[in-house]
Amino acid sequence: MLNQTLRKKKFINYSKWGYMFLAPFFIIYTIFALIPLLSTFYNSFFENYRVGLTQVGPTFVGINNYKEILGNAGVPRYAMNTLIMWLLGFIPQIIVSMLLSVWFASTSLKVKGQSFFKTVIYLPNLIMAAAFSMLFFTLFSDAGPINSILASAGFTSEPIRFLAMTPTSRGLIALMNFLMWYGNTTILLMAGILGIDESLFEAARIDGASSGQIFTKIILPLLVPILVFVMITSLIGGIQMFDVPQILTTGDGLPDRTTMTLIMYLNKHLYSKNFGLAGAVSVLIFLITAVLSFVVYNFSMSNYYGNKEKG
Amino acid sequence: MKKLNKFILALVLASVIVPSTFANGTKESAKAEMEQGKVLNIYAWNDEFQTRFNTYFADKLPADVTVNWIITPNADNAYQNKLDEALLVQDSVSNNEKIDIFLVEADYALKYVDTPYTLNVKTDIGLTDADVANQYGYTKDIMTDSKGNLKGVSWQACPGGFIYRRSIAKDVLGSSEPAAVQAALNDWNKFDAVAATAKSKGYFMLSGYDDAFRVFSDNMKSKWVVNNKINIDPSIERWIDMTKSYTDMGYNNKANLWSAESWGGAAVDGKVFGYFGPGWFVDFCLGPATLANPDAAKELGNGSYGDWGLVKGPQGFSWGGTWICAAAGTDNADLIKDVMYTLTCDVATLESIAMELGDFTNNEKSMANIASSDYGNTFLGGQNHIAAFLDSAKSIDRSNMSPYDQGMTEKLMNSFSDYFNGTITKDKAWDNFYTSVLELYPNLTK
Numbered sequence: 001m002l003n004q005t006l007r008k009k010k011f012i013n014y015s016k017w018g019y020m021f022l023a024p025f026f027i028i029y030t031i032f033a034l035i036p037l038l039s040t041f042y043n044s045f046f047e048n049y050r051v052g053l054t055q056v057g058p059t060f061v062g063i064n065n066y067k068e069i070l071g072n073a074g075v076p077r078y079a080m081n082t083l084i085m086w087l088l089g090f091i092p093q094i095i096v097s098m099l100l101s102v103w104f105a106s107t108s109l110k111v112k113g114q115s116f117f118k119t120v121i122y123l124p125n126l127i128m129a130a131a132f133s134m135l136f137f138t139l140f141s142d143a144g145p146i147n148s149i150l151a152s153a154g155f156t157s158e159p160i161r162f163l164a165m166t167p168t169s170r171g172l173i174a175l176m177n178f179l180m181w182y183g184n185t186t187i188l189l190m191a192g193i194l195g196i197d198e199s200l201f202e203a204a205r206i207d208g209a210s211s212g213q214i215f216t217k218i219i220l221p222l223l224v225p226i227l228v229f230v231m232i233t234s235l236i237g238g239i240q241m242f243d244v245p246q247i248l249t250t251g252d253g254l255p256d257r258t259t260m261t262l263i264m265y266l267n268k269h270l271y272s273k274n275f276g277l278a279g280a281v282s283v284l285i286f287l288i289t290a291v292l293s294f295v296v297y298n299f300s301m302s303n304y305y306g307n308k309e310k311g
Numbered sequence: 312m313k314k315l316n317k318f319i320l321a322l323v324l325a326s327v328i329v330p331s332t333f334a335n336g337t338k339e340s341a342k343a344e345m346e347q348g349k350v351l352n353i354y355a356w357n358d359e360f361q362t363r364f365n366t367y368f369a370d371k372l373p374a375d376v377t378v379n380w381i382i383t384p385n386a387d388n389a390y391q392n393k394l395d396e397a398l399l400v401q402d403s404v405s406n407n408e409k410i411d412i413f414l415v416e417a418d419y420a421l422k423y424v425d426t427p428y429t430l431n432v433k434t435d436i437g438l439t440d441a442d443v444a445n446q447y448g449y450t451k452d453i454m455t456d457s458k459g460n461l462k463g464v465s466w467q468a469c470p471g472g473f474i475y476r477r478s479i480a481k482d483v484l485g486s487s488e489p490a491a492v493q494a495a496l497n498d499w500n501k502f503d504a505v506a507a508t509a510k511s512k513g514y515f516m517l518s519g520y521d522d523a524f525r526v527f528s529d530n531m532k533s534k535w536v537v538n539n540k541i542n543i544d545p546s547i548e549r550w551i552d553m554t555k556s557y558t559d560m561g562y563n564n565k566a567n568l569w570s571a572e573s574w575g576g577a578a579v580d581g582k583v584f585g586y587f588g589p590g591w592f593v594d595f596c597l598g599p600a601t602l603a604n605p606d607a608a609k610e611l612g613n614g615s616y617g618d619w620g621l622v623k624g625p626q627g628f629s630w631g632g633t634w635i636c637a638a639a640g641t642d643n644a645d646l647i648k649d650v651m652y653t654l655t656c657d658v659a660t661l662e663s664i665a666m667e668l669g670d671f672t673n674n675e676k677s678m679a680n681i682a683s684s685d686y687g688n689t690f691l692g693g694q695n696h697i698a699a700f701l702d703s704a705k706s707i708d709r710s711n712m713s714p715y716d717q718g719m720t721e722k723l724m725n726s727f728s729d730y731f732n733g734t735i736t737k738d739k740a741w742d743n744f745y746t747s748v749l750e751l752y753p754n755l756t757k
Contacts, residue, residue: 053395053399053422141570141571161732250387252726254729255728257746271388
């Protein structure tokens with residue numbers, strides 16, 4: 001009897017502490033994430049903006065805001081821009097990062113000066129994106145250093161107008177995102193590879209597996225959870241691409257709005273205090289992010305668990 | 312759970328009550344010092360006014376007054392957004408945080424004139440009719456609201472001209488003298504012909520796409536917005552066609568306005584024949600851009616400084632203009648009166664701004680005096696440019712201004728730069744223009 005009450009008491013005490021420790025997260029999440037999220041949904045159904053010093057609305061307009069941003073080649077077009085620029089940056093990023101992390105983590109290669117290289121590849125991420133973008137804007141301007149170098153080396157007679165053409169503008173944005181994030185990805189993947197049991201590699205080598213086979217049969221399958229994490233974080237980061245293109249293209253997504261990303265479009269509406277349209281854009285971005293993350297997670301993780309069950 | 316509810320309730324109550332008690336506290340204390348504000352908050356978008364203020368007013372500033380400069384660039388409406396935010400909360404912040412003076416530019420002056428956010432410079436601030444009598448009429452018309460109250464004053468009038476490089480004119484036209492150059496450029500057909508000659512000798516007639524824009528936009532016969540509908544004046548169409556053909560024929564250097572490339576064209580090895588600009592363009596923009604050594608004396612031989620001349624060009628126009636407005640709610644009315652008087656009414660100050668800095672200042676009498684004097688501007692090779700501007704200044708007509716000019720100008724230049732570059736068609740450029748304008752001004756229709 002006595003024993004039972006004691007146990008009960010202990011149990012209650014523990015759970016109380018558990019809730020106490022969890023509480024800060026839930027309170028902060030509710031105040032700073034959940035309530036704003038719900039109010040965004042609510043705001044997206046109203047016409048509500050300010051022109052100069054005059055406030056218009058809020059007036060309930062139903063789904064008109066959604067019609068507006070989905071028509072006129074609004075959100076679909078900018079989503080496509082975002083996707084293209086993200087892929088242009090992400091594909092080389094994942095390849096280079098994978099290569100570097102396999103080399104760094106390999107026990108047979110034993111790369112020297114690892115911490116030096118790890119620092120160097122991570123460095124671009126420390127620069128503020130806006131400053132980095134400003135730097136590229138100057139480097140690649142019509143009279144900038146890159147054009148001077150190309151001209152004095154005899155490659156071009158007329159300056160190449162990088163920022164006036166769609167492929168080069170998008171390419172530059174992708175290049176910047178690549179440079180800024182491949183270090184981060186390398187370190188994540190390396191942590192994943194180092195977490196794989198060393199004896200698996202040794203066994204494979206004794207059995208005569210080539211490094212290609214080790215990579216495809218051991219590293220890749222066991223790295224899936226980390227790869228999924230990298231994919232999803234990079235995808236979300238890609239959807240939120242803003243500062244680099246905003247600065248590089250003077251905020252208008254030049255040329256021809258082909259470098260306008262979803263968040264730049266959102267920013268356009270927020271800048272004119274158009275909370276209705278901005279709300280609708282935000283809701284769509286939320287849905288796109290949720291759906292894509294769900295698809296990526298399920299697709300890749302089902303393979304992972306599927307393999308495990310087979311094995 | 313009940314406890315938690317109580318705790319949250321307490322938290323919410325505290326967050327409501329605590330700041331409001333503090334707010335009350337500051338309001339009370341602010342009332343006490345109502346008589347004499349010690350902080351002068353000035354909102355501006357560049358340091359032009361700051362320099363004028365420091366040069367011509369700083370010694371009259373009471374020793375115990377601190378001046379706060381809140382400077383936000385104009386581009387992308389950043390300045391207006393910041394100013395609007397501050398004006399809308401003007402009533403709820405302490406006196407030391409209130410805006411006292413803010414500057415407005417011609418492109419969006421009208422947005423603030425007919426509002427309760429600006430004070431009447433005569434009844435509220437204390438300038439007299441006699442003080443502003445000699446100011447150019449158009450500078451007062453713009454700032455007069457629908458009830459006839461004057462809401463701001465300016466130290467400058469902004470007639471524009473074509474500022475040309477003397478050595479290039481000599482090479483292209485055979486003469487560098489203003490009279491001969493004006494004779495060669497006095498209508499657009501002649502201007503085009505000179506552009507062709509300049510091109511054949513390896514020069515660019517204009518720096519870039521936007522250089523001639525103000526000449527056309529200032530000669531618009533209708534407003535940008537009529538009954539909330541976007542209206543395109545034929546003058547704007549002419550600018551687009553001219554710029555496209557100039558670009559295709561290589562008559563311009565493809566630079567964007569305010570870009571490093573554009574100023575590079577004015578440097579000593581630059582190839583640009585000339586720039587369209589008003590008085591402030593001479594001193595505030597081209598002057599510094601042409602110096603090879605910014606620390607050395609501003610004289611002929613330092614870069615291309617002094618190798619310039621000014622003519623009226625093919626068509627008269629005006630560009631810009633900065634007005635000083637007093638914000639409603641200020642506690643520095645007396646000081647603002649002094650600032651406004653010294654910088655916009657005081658003949659001695661206005662004459663020295665004109666003679667020392669080359670700006671065309673806002674006093675008809677003084678300008679006439681200087682025009683007939685032997686004054687010469689060193690940047691313009693000793694030319695008396697005030698005389699060249701005098702006639703255009705009298706004929707400035709800004710009755711087709713609208714509060715939307717800044718956004719329209721910026722979006723038009725950005726959208727059409729793609730068309731001039733040859734990336735997109737003209738129709739596509741118009742589409743992009745409408746899209747960006749409607750994002751900026753959701754109340755308008757196409």
